Amino acid sequence: AQSVAQPEDQVNVAEGNPLTVKCTYSVSGNPYLFWYVQYPNRGLQFLLKYITGDNLVKGSYGFEAEFNKSQTSFHLKKPSALVSDSALYFCAVREFTDRGSTLGRLYFGRGTQLTVWP
Amino acid sequence: NAGVTQTPKFRILKIGQSMTLQCTQDMNHNYMYWYRQDPGMGLKLIYYSVGAGITDKGEVPNGYNVSRSTTEDFPLRLELAAPSQTSVYFCASSYQFREHRNTEAFFGQGTRLTVV
Numbered sequence: 090a091q092s093v094a095q096p097e098d099q100v101n102v103a104e105g106n107p108l109t110v111k112c113t114y115s116v117s118g119n120p121y122l123f124w125y126v127q128y129p130n131r132g133l134q135f136l137l138k139y140i141t142g143d144n145l146v147k148g149s150y151g152f153e154a155e156f157n158k159s160q161t162s163f164h165l166k167k168p169s170a171l172v173s174d175s176a177l178y179f180c181a182v183r184e185f186t187d188r189g190s191t192l193g194r195l196y197f198g199r200g201t202q203l204t205v206w207p
Numbered sequence: 208n209a210g211v212t213q214t215p216k217f218r219i220l221k222i223g224q225s226m227t228l229q230c231t232q233d234m235n236h237n238y239m240y241w242y243r244q245d246p247g248m249g250l251k252l253i254y255y256s257v258g259a260g261i262t263d264k265g266e267v268p269n270g271y272n273v274s275r276s277t278t279e280d281f282p283l284r285l286e287l288a289a290p291s292q293t294s295v296y297f298c299a300s301s302y303q304f305r306e307h308r309n310t311e312a313f314f315g316q317g318t319r320l321t322v323v
Contacts, residue, residue, distance in 0.1 A: 131316055131317075132316045133297065133299075133314040134314070135311040135312070179249065194252060195240070195252070196252075197249040
């Protein structure tokens with residue numbers, strides 16, 4: 090069975106400081122991992138996804154994510170936070186029904202509200 | 208390029224009423240999804256479709272129905288609205304074939320539904 094955990098409901102950081110939003114996952118096969126961001130009253134926007142072999146993934150708006158297979162984690166990071174990064178962040182995992190299948194549902198974590206204060 | 212378009216943006220329903228949430232995408236994506244988002248609960252999959260004429264249940268399908276007569280459209284039907292269906296509904300789409308299994312999903316802006 091698949092699951093995604095975001096252990097922190099809220100993360101608060103000062104502008105200019107590095108930020109980390111945590112995500113751990115559980116899947117039976119290879120992990121297909123994503124980060125999405127949601128601004129108020131908007132839909133989800135894709136930030137980045139894990140590609141096999143690249144433990145550090147770079148995405149939009151200066152975000153990156155570090156994949157750690159032994160810790161089953163995919164934490165979102167940014168070296169220097171901006172006030173405009175304040176939003177709700179979702180980690181997601183896609184699990185395929187079998188190795189050759191394209192049928193893969195996305196399962197989302199509960200979300201982490203990031204607040205960057207000036 | 209419009210992407211994924213949902214209508215309406217807001218709606219208030221009375222208990223027992225029915226309505227259809229519309230979703231259309233112009234990216235020729237084969238997969239489409241309906242999610243509901245409740246505070247602190249993340250997104251839960253209601254129904255999904257892997258192509259025209261093919262739909263299947265997700266995690267929370269009770270009280271909903273879908274159809275997929277064309278590649279572009281994936282409407283969600285609520286037959287007898289209940290207060291438990293008060294939520295924000297998101298439609299999404301993605302393009303997935305054998306060599307492109309791990310593509311990202313694109314989301315609409317959501318429909319905020321209140322059942323009173």
